[in-house]
Amino acid sequence: MHFIITDAWLAKSRAVHLSGTKLVVAFVGLSFSLMLLAAGLYHWVFLKGAREGWPVIGTLVKLVVKDEFEQRDRFMRENLDAMARKLGEMQAKMVQLESLGERVSGLAGVNPADIKVPPGRGGALVGGRPLSMEELQATLADLDALTVERTDLLTVIESRLLDQKLRTMMLPTQQPVKAGHLGSAFGWRIDPFTGRSALHTGLDFQAEPGTSILAAAGGVVVTQEVHPAYGNMVEIDHGNNLITRYAHASRVWVKVGDVIKRGQRIAEVGTTGRSTGPHLHFEVLVQGVPQDPHRFLAAGRDLAAPQVAMQAGPSSLRHAGHR
Known part of the structure; x- marks a missing residue:
């Protein structure tokens, strides 16, 4: 071009x-x-x-701003409603947890009032009108406080139940010989060597030589020796001045100072010492005084039944110990 x-x-x-x-x-x-x-x-x-503020332009600006605010408000309302529903679900779960905590605290022997836990609260969180942000924040604060209180209660319950479990594990309620059957019981009897009446201070479990002897409860071995009357003997200290004695063993698998678990093999059935045949002589001593081991073993059988344990709770051992 x-x-x-x-x-x-x-x-x-x-x-x-x-x-x-x-x-x-x-x-x-x-x-x-x-x-x-x-x-x-x-x-x-x-x-x-x-x-x-020109007429046409001012009107357009107001419409644009109004539409933007409506969209923002609708978005916030949808999120608030979702948060309110979630809070309602959380509050319902907290009510269930509170009820469970009260039932478990009764089993553990803990009074919720002793740790300043408020009484049960319920009701729906989401009502007939939408909740504001301030109301949601207040509800969240209440829920947080309730969570802290429930945590404190459950921590105390856990500690109490653990203490009860440890106490139960330290009671000689485990059968010391599984394959044996009961011979002489605790009490007065005719002594097989002298023919006179004498106090039999334990239970005799007749079993084949070499049968495993099990610890009736957890504890520490305080005696392992050859006794003139008891033969190869083991004594286990379970705390609270409670000791179990296992006599006439053919072989011993533990030594003084060993920490023993419930049901652990500690020896084998034999006929050493003052014995007329292979058996385990089992004693329970409280503050050095012989007790009837049958009461402890019977309490262990009661605790092994879930229904009896749930109904009787911690008192089952005390009840069994006085039968």
Whole structure:
């Protein structure tokens, strides 16, 4: 494309040649300049009209702002409703946990009032009207406080139940010989060596030589010796001045100072010492005084039954010990 520019005053002419590429570049540059000019003019007019409250522009601004606020409010309301439903579910679970904690505390012998836990609370969290952010925050604070209180209660219950379990594990309620059957019982009998009446201070379990002798409860071995009357003998201290004695063993598998678990093999049945045949002589001593081991073993059988343990609770051992 050719352009001829003529100057009448100077009587001169000038020819301008534009190729296709230059023409496209010029057109794009002109279009971009016009777009920038229009955008700047629109922005200036819109801002000026919004600030000065021009009728048409002011109305448009109000509509845009109103729609934006409505969308934001709808989004927040949907999230608040979802949070309210979640809080309602959490509160229902806390009520269930509170009820469970009260029942378990009764089994553990813990009074919830002693650790300042408030009485049970219930009711629905989400009512007939939407909750505000302030109400949700207040409910969250209450729920957090209740969680702390429940945690304190359950911690005390756990400690109490663990203490009870340890006490139970330290009571000699495990059968010391599984394969044997009961011979002489605790009490007065005719002594097989002298033929006179004498106090039999334990239980005799008749069994084959080499039968495993098991610890009736956990404890520490305090005696392991060869006794003139008891033969190979082991004594285990279970704490609280309670000791179990295992006599006439053929072989002993523990030594003084060993920590023993309930049901652990400690020796083997034999006929050493003052004995007429292979058997285990089993004694329970409280403060050095022989007790009837049958009462402890019977209490262990009672505790092994889940229904009896749930109904009797911690008192089952005391009850069994006085039969």
